[in-house]
Amino acid sequence: IPDLVAIGEGMVEFHAEAVGFDADTFRRGFAGDVVNALINASRLGLRCALVSRIGDDAFAPALVRAWEGEGIDLSHAPRVAGPNGIYFIMTDARGERSFIYR
Numbered sequence: 001i002p003d004l005v006a007i008g009e010g011m012v013e014f015h016a017e018a019v020g021f022d023a024d025t026f027r028r029g030f031a032g033d034v035v036n037a038l039i040n041a042s043r044l045g046l047r048c049a050l051v052s053r054i055g056d057d058a059f060a061p062a063l064v065r066a067w068e069g070e071g072i073d074l075s076h077a078p079r080v081a082g083p084n085g086i087y088f089i090m091t092d093a094r095g096e097r098s099f100i101y102r
Contacts, residue, residue, distance in 0.1 A: 002049040002073060004041050008034030009052055010067065011085035011101075012059045021090050021098075030063045032085075035072070042071035049073035055084040 010032040016023035038048040050072050054060055056079045063084060068074060088100045 001047070003046040004038065005049045005051060005076075006034045006038050007051040008032065009085055010035035010050065010054075010063070011087055012063065013087055013089065015089045016091065019091055019093055023090065026088070030059075030066045035067060038072050039067075039070045047071075047073070049075070050077050052077040053080045054078070055080060055082045057083045059084055 010030060013029040013031045014026035015029065017025040017027055034052075035050065038050060042048045048071060050067070054063065054074070054077050060079060064074060086102045088102075090098050090100075092098070
């Protein structure tokens, strides 16, 4: 039985490696507010589970490996036809982040 269950959407994240909106290189990750909270709780020793849906796109295998590797139970996050959400993070010269969601 999990200590913490969260409902929400996790996504594929691309974080710009350079400052500004014209970055050529992005670092891929898998995140989202709900997933980030579960990862942190799991790292503190809680048993965590996600209730969601995971798209069956090309990112899905790595996404599942990453989240299960962080100790998140995905047994209530079925794989469904379609893409996962994607967002991009860019940072300006002052360190402020901007997000673009797809």
